[in-house]
Amino acid sequence: MRILAEAPEHKANRPMPRRSGARWSLGCKAVLGLVTLPAFLLGSCKMSGPVVPMPPSESGADLFAAHCAACHGSTGAGEGPARIALEVRPRDFRTESFRYVSTMNYTPTQADLVQTIRSGRRHGDMPAHPQLTDQEVVLLAAYIHEIARLGLVERLTKDFADDPTTTLEEINEIAGERLTPDEIIVVPELAAGFRPNTSVGRELYVAACASCHGPTGRGDGLEKPEDEHGNPIAVRDLTLGAFRGGTSPKELFKRIRCGIPGTPMPSQYGLTDEEIWELVYYSRFLAGMR
Ligand code: HEC
Numbered sequence: 001m002r003i004l005a006e007a008p009e010h011k012a013n014r015p016m017p018r019r020s021g022a023r024w025s026l027g028c029k030a031v032l033g034l035v036t037l038p039a040f041l042l043g044s045c046k047m048s049g050p051v052v053p054m055p056p057s058e059s060g061a062d063l064f065a066a067h068c069a070a071c072h073g074s075t076g077a078g079e080g081p082a083r084i085a086l087e088v089r090p091r092d093f094r095t096e097s098f099r100y101v102s103t104m105n106y107t108p109t110q111a112d113l114v115q116t117i118r119s120g121r122r123h124g125d126m127p128a129h130p131q132l133t134d135q136e137v138v139l140l141a142a143y144i145h146e147i148a149r150l151g152l153v154e155r156l157t158k159d160f161a162d163d164p165t166t167t168l169e170e171i172n173e174i175a176g177e178r179l180t181p182d183e184i185i186v187v188p189e190l191a192a193g194f195r196p197n198t199s200v201g202r203e204l205y206v207a208a209c210a211s212c213h214g215p216t217g218r219g220d221g222l223e224k225p226e227d228e229h230g231n232p233i234a235v236r237d238l239t240l241g242a243f244r245g246g247t248s249p250k251e252l253f254k255r256i257r258c259g260i261p262g263t264p265m266p267s268q269y270g271l272t273d274e275e276i277w278e279l280v281y282y283s284r285f286l287a288g289m290r
């Protein structure tokens, strides 16, 4: 099972075929068998791919109830009772985007979700789960992905309510497509001889980042920033180094290249890999990390 917990190997910046569906077929199968959901909502689940035997005690729903619902709520809408003790609001999987992604279409891969569940999000109030087996983590990732898909189908159904020409099958297809990773970013190796240059980093930072993060990185650049639902959200104070996606250069590379979906933090298509590396090291420099 270990292989399922590793990041998939793809060439950097090579677009993935759209609507492959295979990545999530295991998850759909798991969720299909174990959760009582209206069958019509599951129309776009593809049933191909590897089948891993799953005793009922390991169902994604049971695991979620046991390990996650206290914070994320029994339906995954982020309203669990333990949330009141947290500084960071648990994600509502039904209506909010996943933030820690390694794709350019704002969609997590299975490996992204596995990493969040296994290692947690330090500084983000999301605990690590070392006690779970690899299979349990994969089941949970699939279960959460399915919650997100069903939430999207529900919203799209409302959006298309006045349009009788759009069928539920098409809505399922749109939802499935939106939640299928497209262009997966594999962090490139640093070019031989690359040494971060603070003045180059600062120049790039002033051009692309300071409008939000402020001239010195304290998160004081953007007035009244909002998340995807119009709720207030703080622009991160980079000088604190509290990077929730991880402080390693590789993780920062992904955050800066892919952006943080659901928040104002944009993805960066136009910059070269070397420019992203400069920004990675400049962010670490602002945090006193180097
Ligand atoms: C103690 C409370 C708590 C528990 C228990 C918890 N979470 Fe979370 N989780 C959070 C918080 C808070 C966030 C938001 C973190 C952030 O925004 O950085 C989060 C975020 C997430 C995300 C979103 C990652 C992204 O890319 O945006 C996933 C997926 C997730 N949790 C899965 C789980 C699973 C699966 C479990 C159970 C095994 C679980 N969580 C248990 C508090 C919790």
Ligand code: HEC
Pocket (backbone or CB within 6 Å): 099, 205, 208, 209, 210, 211, 212, 213, 222, 225, 233, 234, 235, 236, 238, 242, 243, 244, 245, 246, 252, 255, 256, 260, 263, 264, 265, 266, 268, 279, 280, 283
């Ligand atoms: C339009 C506003 C905006 C711009 C422009 C912007 N950011 Fe952000 N950034 C944010 C917000 C908002 C957050 C906090 C998101 C959250 O709380 O999940 C953030 C978070 C971050 C984080 C923390 C990531 C983590 O793992 O927790 C880093 C690092 C970062 N930004 C670096 C940059 C860099 C480098 C640039 C320029 C290339 C940049 N940002 C441009 C708004 C912005």
